[in-house]
Amino acid sequence: MEMDKRLQLINISKTFPGGVQANKDVSLDVKRGEIHCLLGENGAGKSTLMSILYGEYHPDSGEIWLNGEKISIPTPKIAIEHGVGMVHQHFMLVPTLSVAENIIMGMKPLASFLWDMKEIEKDIARFAVERGMKINPSALISSLSVGEQQRVEIIKALYRGVDLLILDEPTAVLTPQETHDLFETLHKLAEQDFSIILITHKMNEVMEVADRVSVLRDGRVIGTLPIANVTPAILARMMVGRDVSFNLEKSERAYGEPVLRVQALNLIGDKNRQILKDIALEVCSGEIVGIAGVDGNGQNQLALCITGLMKPTSGHILFDRKEMAGKSPLEFLKTGVGHIPEDRHAMGLVMEDSVADNFMLQRYNDKFFKKLGFLNMTAIMEYAKKLVKFFDVRTNSVKTAAGNLSGGNQQKIIVGREIDRNPKLLVAVQPTRGLDIGATEYIHKQLLQQREKGAALLLISTELEEILALSDRILVMFGGRIVGETSAGRANVDKIGLLMAGMQAEKE
Amino acid sequence: MDFIFSLQLLLQATLRMATPLVLAGIGETFSERAGVINIGLEGYMLIGAFAAYTTVFYTDNLFLAILAAVLVTVLFGIAFAYFTITVKANQIIAGAVLNIIGLGISGYLYRILFAQTLKASAVRTFQQIPIPLLKDIPLLGPTLFDQNILVYSTYLLVPLAAIILYKTSLGLVLRATGEHPHAVESLGIRVIHIRYGAVIFAAMLAGIGGAYLSIAYANQFVENMTAGRGFIALAMVAFGQWNPIYVWLAGLLFGSTFGLQLRLQAGQTAIPYQFLQILPYVVTFIALIISHGRSMQPKAMGIPFEKEGN
Ligand SMILES: Nc1ncnc2c1ncn2[C@@H]1O[C@H](COP(=O)(O)OP(=O)(O)O)[C@@H](O)[C@H]1O
Numbered sequence: 058m059e060m061d062k063r064l065q066l067i068n069i070s071k072t073f074p075g076g077v078q079a080n081k082d083v084s085l086d087v088k089r090g091e092i093h094c095l096l097g098e099n100g101a102g103k104s105t106l107m108s109i110l111y112g113e114y115h116p117d118s119g120e121i122w123l124n125g126e127k128i129s130i131p132t133p134k135i136a137i138e139h140g141v142g143m144v145h146q147h148f149m150l151v152p153t154l155s156v157a158e159n160i161i162m163g164m165k166p167l168a169s170f171l172w173d174m175k176e177i178e179k180d181i182a183r184f185a186v187e188r189g190m191k192i193n194p195s196a197l198i199s200s201l202s203v204g205e206q207q208r209v210e211i212i213k214a215l216y217r218g219v220d221l222l223i224l225d226e227p228t229a230v231l232t233p234q235e236t237h238d239l240f241e242t243l244h245k246l247a248e249q250d251f252s253i254i255l256i257t258h259k260m261n262e263v264m265e266v267a268d269r270v271s272v273l274r275d276g277r278v279i280g281t282l283p284i285a286n287v288t289p290a291i292l293a294r295m296m297v298g299r300d301v302s303f304n305l306e307k308s309e310r311a312y313g314e315p316v317l318r319v320q321a322l323n324l325i326g327d328k329n330r331q332i333l334k335d336i337a338l339e340v341c342s343g344e345i346v347g348i349a350g351v352d353g354n355g356q357n358q359l360a361l362c363i364t365g366l367m368k369p370t371s372g373h374i375l376f377d378r379k380e381m382a383g384k385s386p387l388e389f390l391k392t393g394v395g396h397i398p399e400d401r402h403a404m405g406l407v408m409e410d411s412v413a414d415n416f417m418l419q420r421y422n423d424k425f426f427k428k429l430g431f432l433n434m435t436a437i438m439e440y441a442k443k444l445v446k447f448f449d450v451r452t453n454s455v456k457t458a459a460g461n462l463s464g465g466n467q468q469k470i471i472v473g474r475e476i477d478r479n480p481k482l483l484v485a486v487q488p489t490r491g492l493d494i495g496a497t498e499y500i501h502k503q504l505l506q507q508r509e510k511g512a513a514l515l516l517i518s519t520e521l522e523e524i525l526a527l528s529d530r531i532l533v534m535f536g537g538r539i540v541g542e543t544s545a546g547r548a549n550v551d552k553i554g555l556l557m558a559g560m561q562a563e564k565e
Numbered sequence: 566m567d568f569i570f571s572l573q574l575l576l577q578a579t580l581r582m583a584t585p586l587v588l589a590g591i592g593e594t595f596s597e598r599a600g601v602i603n604i605g606l607e608g609y610m611l612i613g614a615f616a617a618y619t620t621v622f623y624t625d626n627l628f629l630a631i632l633a634a635v636l637v638t639v640l641f642g643i644a645f646a647y648f649t650i651t652v653k654a655n656q657i658i659a660g661a662v663l664n665i666i667g668l669g670i671s672g673y674l675y676r677i678l679f680a681q682t683l684k685a686s687a688v689r690t691f692q693q694i695p696i697p698l699l700k701d702i703p704l705l706g707p708t709l710f711d712q713n714i715l716v717y718s719t720y721l722l723v724p725l726a727a728i729i730l731y732k733t734s735l736g737l738v739l740r741a742t743g744e745h746p747h748a749v750e751s752l753g754i755r756v757i758h759i760r761y762g763a764v765i766f767a768a769m770l771a772g773i774g775g776a777y778l779s780i781a782y783a784n785q786f787v788e789n790m791t792a793g794r795g796f797i798a799l800a801m802v803a804f805g806q807w808n809p810i811y812v813w814l815a816g817l818l819f820g821s822t823f824g825l826q827l828r829l830q831a832g833q834t835a836i837p838y839q840f841l842q843i844l845p846y847v848v849t850f851i852a853l854i855i856s857h858g859r860s861m862q863p864k865a866m867g868i869p870f871e872k873e874g875n
């Protein structure tokens with residue numbers, strides 16, 4: 058083994074009990090002081106591979122070498138002892154405890170007294186500053202922003218003496234500025250000879266931060282390349298296995314009349330928490346209005362109010378000038394509101410039911426699908442087959458349970474169902490979350506087609522790229538308010554980023 | 566009657582009545598902090614009470630009796646842990662089953678061993694051990710320092726529990742385990758081990774609390790003699806916001822209602838005694854209503870731990 062190799066994985070394979078083979082003969086090496094990106098679509102096997110390295114899963118076969126020594130990693134404890142740390146996609150922090158408590162947890166034998174908290178907090182603060190980060194060790198985790206929590210996760214790993222740090226999709230929850238800060242921190246760490254493995258499915262991040270990149274597809278390594286030798290197009294082809302077009306065709310269009318008008322909308326939740334405050338917005342026919350924002354700033358509740366699933370505390374929701382606030386979801390449906398909900402498992406589909414039944418969720422009462430008061434199964438099946446074909450849902454039968462389909466195909470069922478009702482207003486929340494590039498492309502095209510047909514679209518997404526690619530106008534939400542509006546276009550990215558972080562954009 | 570003297574009697578009774586509640590409540594606090602709620606404290610206590618009584622009856626040895634109570638309840642604790650932690654059964658259902666089993670087994674064995682043969686009789690009990698000098702402090706002396714050893718043990722147990730929970734590495738891990746077990750597991754600490762430990766600790770203390778009822782507070786075993794104390798201990802944990810000190814204070818509050826009820830009955834008030842007897846339960850009810858909502862309840866309490874990456 059060469060000594061500059063911090064890590065070497067040789068022919069790692071892993072099949073889950075259900076039969077999914079998540080990793081197939083994966084080989085890969087990481088050098089000292091290197092930022093190594095692991096790029097791949099959702100489900101490519103990135104998290105599984107890293108969980109194996111961190112001792113959370115056990116490989117069926119293959120070898121792990123650290124510092125030129127072959128070892129086995131049965132538990133995270135052993136991984137940490139070998140200097141391997143991991144920042145998970147979902148943070149492993151206890152919200153009710155302080156930063157320092159989270160960091161030192163488990164570092165002493167259970168049957169011993171803790172350090173003096175004041176002392177340890179000082180030490181942690183000093184430790185963090187030395188590595189280019191700032192945190193307040195006595196703050197409660199629950200009082201920190203997502204970006205700060207991530208910093209705590211990184212320090213938690215480093216404080217244990219880790220020098221090979223794995224970060225699983227760390228930017229998914231960050232604003233653009235926070236992402237930028239994170240990358241700066243990672244560069245500093247790499248300069249201090251730490252090795253970093255960064256998991257991502259975003260090509261622009263790889264281009265920005267990586268020294269080398271390994272692309273995973275269907276559990277296999279397609280290749281490992283130095284960043285100087287790749288372009289986004291090359292990476293996309295490696296990830297997807299075919300050429301990908303980046304530019305969506307989007308026509309210039311004059312908008313029509315306003316379809317949706319929201320005025321002075323307020324929503325007060327549990328414990329008198331103001332979830333939505335004075336929301337005002339307008340969406341016209343033939344227009345896509347994008348709402349950008351970090352997850353959890355009221356976007357989801359706004360979507361629920363506009364689709365009638367949640368009753369606002371006060372304010373107006375005018376649909377074609379008709380007051381809808383306080384009406385039932387059914388009345389919203391009848392007036393032509395379509396909804397692609399945030400969580401397709403919980404709200405979009407009945408996972409146990411067949412594809413055909415899922416198409417019927419809002420239409421079981423149409424006379425077209427009824428005969429003598431009973432459901433007309435022949436008509437339903439024919440309709441389902443038509444939709445499956447039209448919206449390219451890959452399933453072996455319309456009687457297959459929706460839960461057995463892949464995420465992309467599940468989403469196509471929902472999009473197809475909503476679009477086929479010819480909605481005048483389509484509210485799409487995170488319409489491509491967790492989907493591969495192919496399915497994302499397809500759904501974006503469908504949304505643009507609705508715009509061509511003159512529907513009004515409200516697009517709510519935490520993926521800034523998606524908002525930028527589709528929207529005619531962009532609103533930014535923070536803390537339950539709409540804090541700013543910009544026209545579409547990349548020129549405004551910095552401004553949007555600041556707004557997303559809750560900072561008012563500087564006056565231009 | 567002299568007011569001071571009757572206050573002193575009330576306080577003494579409060580402490581005596583509080584002791585089994587505090588024992589069970591402190592154990593349950595640890596268990597819930599680790600994420601396992603056990604509504605079967607009543608069952609543990611009955612089993613403990615019966616095991617202790619039987620042991621004293623046959624051996625006349627009080628410390629052997631405590632040991633027996635601990636051993637037997639710990640066996641049940643291991644079974645409860647196995648079902649709720651390893652098999653991942655619903656904790657509420659498992660706790661309900663434990664209550665039924667505890668009531669059934671203790672009652673059944675009591676009848677077989679004692680009631681039918683009319684052998685049952687009063688046994689030796691833990692006697693008061695007045696502590697010289699301290700016991701002469703007015704009011705507080707007789708209240709705090711003229712009690713039996715089990716009451717004294719709670720003076721150590723409560724601060725010790727608080728120190729363990731807030732000042733040791735184990736305590737930090739315990740507090741985290743009930744909130745976010747995956748975070749604990751990701752640091753290489755086995756959540757399952759922590760939970761087993763906490764559940765068994767809770768069983769042990771509830772067993773001692775039960776033993777207290779049959780061989781310290783009373784001098785015999787009576788079917789269902791816990792009379793809901795397990796549930797009151799459960800309520801104390803929530804009312805005391807999962808903090809050993811507050812749980813202890815809650816125990817004193819509930820103990821005082823038991824004590825007051827007894828004193829009032831003895832004092833021959835005009836209120837029918839049935840109303841006085843429900844006093845502790847009414848106070849429990851009110852306490853639960855008050856503590857609802859501003860809860861520090863561990864987030865992962867009641868949820869079996871499923872190990873997975875992500
Ligand atoms: N615990 C699990 N049990 C069964 N299948 C799993 C499990 N975790 C992941 N998988 C499957 O393994 C594949 C790879 O998943 P993952 O490693 O999470 O991908 P990525 O992190 O690249 O998105 C997916 O098909 C996923 O559904």
Ligand SMILES: [Mg+2]
Pocket residue numbers: 103104105146225226
């Ligand atoms: Mg992943």
